[in-house]
Amino acid sequence: MVISLRTVLHGETLFRAGDRFEAMFQVWTGFFKAVVATSRGREQVTGFQMAGDLMGFEGIDSGLHGVDAIALEDSQVCVIPYANLEALGREVPPLQRHLHRTMSREILSDHDAMLRLGSMHSEQRVAAFLLSLSDRLRKRGFSASSLVLRMSREEIGSYLGLKLETVSRTFSKLQARGLLFVRQRQIQITDPAGLRHVLDGATV
């Protein structure tokens, strides 16, 4: 059973859409984005991955990766060859189940993303994004209220279906309302309940 560690530097690509799918990757340290692209140059960030998150299983079906995975800071990933996983999963049911759960969680989170993209206004999208990020950091033992964004306004915009200017303006608007404090990529969430209220659709 070979499980190896691999380093990916800031800006480097772990795998590209179209690459042969041979392994999945678990983020050990660092931060990634996943991007889908069309032949005509259209792009969409479909997710951000941090420590513990699994990447690459969207390639199981076709045998080819479906997204580009790009490091947003120097990172280390654990390489999990799919063949090994399949064989091992048969002998160790909990592992099998873990993979199923992880994939099902990814599907749920994609559905959340669709809900954001399909039916929310810019303020609600940004609030949802920040609350979700804050929550994920908290679960990993980091502060839920004080965060440093690893991605640019443009990357946030792509993920949320907004232009970078709109993301920036929305941050400013939420700050003006006293819900948070922004300074470039430093974010302080000063009123999480208020943010949740925005997310729930208050026009306030």
Add this chain to the structure above:
Amino acid sequence: MVISLRTVLHGETLFRAGDRFEAMFQVWTGFFKAVVATSRGREQVTGFQMAGDLMGFEGIDSGLHGVDAIALEDSQVCVIPYANLEALGREVPPLQRHLHRTMSREILSDHDAMLRLGSMHSEQRVAAFLLSLSDRLRKRGFSASSLVLRMSREEIGSYLGLKLETVSRTFSKLQARGLLFVRQRQIQITDPAGLRHVLDGATV
């Protein structure tokens, strides 16, 4: 090994978000929509399922279903208890692999949906929707050019992140351009290449 068949009439619910996850379902005959909803009444159609499609695996992680599955016409589904599947998958690797592939295909298709929702104009969304539907029907042996929509304009709109009026207007616009012929839920795709051209971003 118990695998049973279940009938779901038009408008009925197969399972609801929050229901205990005990089984997955494969559509035998008929047509379904999957809907996510928030406490505050916001709704989003996340997919449409037809013969052969699997539904419900988004519930594996939490043990609760994550969407409502609602029949858009009288339908029959094959009930696949998850416990059985897990056990059987261990003995029959191809079955295991089939589940993995199906989930990974769902993730890919969700990424496509995010791309549509996040970065396409109404015409491109509608074109993408029709082409994808046409393709799925063709793969099942139906005509790729002549289709009867099972869902309302509102449901299409929810899926595409548009209002029903916009969907209707967009159909009319594409018809005026000679790419298709609409009459209520009857659609004739007269120029699939042209539609694909619209999808690729032609402003024509």
Add this chain to the structure above:
DNA sequence: CGGGACATTGACTTACTTCAAAACTCGTGG
């Protein structure tokens, strides 16, 4: 044949985008 749900179309409004300019951040080299 009539009523209710669904679809189309038009006129007007709005949230977000686009285009443009200024300010901040940070690494590099003079």
Add this chain to the structure above:
DNA sequence: CCACGAGTTTTGAAGTAAGTCAATGTCCCG
């Protein structure tokens, strides 16, 4: 150590795609 410049973020003003509101048309199903 400070100045420069590239990349990013913020902010403003004007434009536009899609939303909203409202009226009319069409199709079933009882």
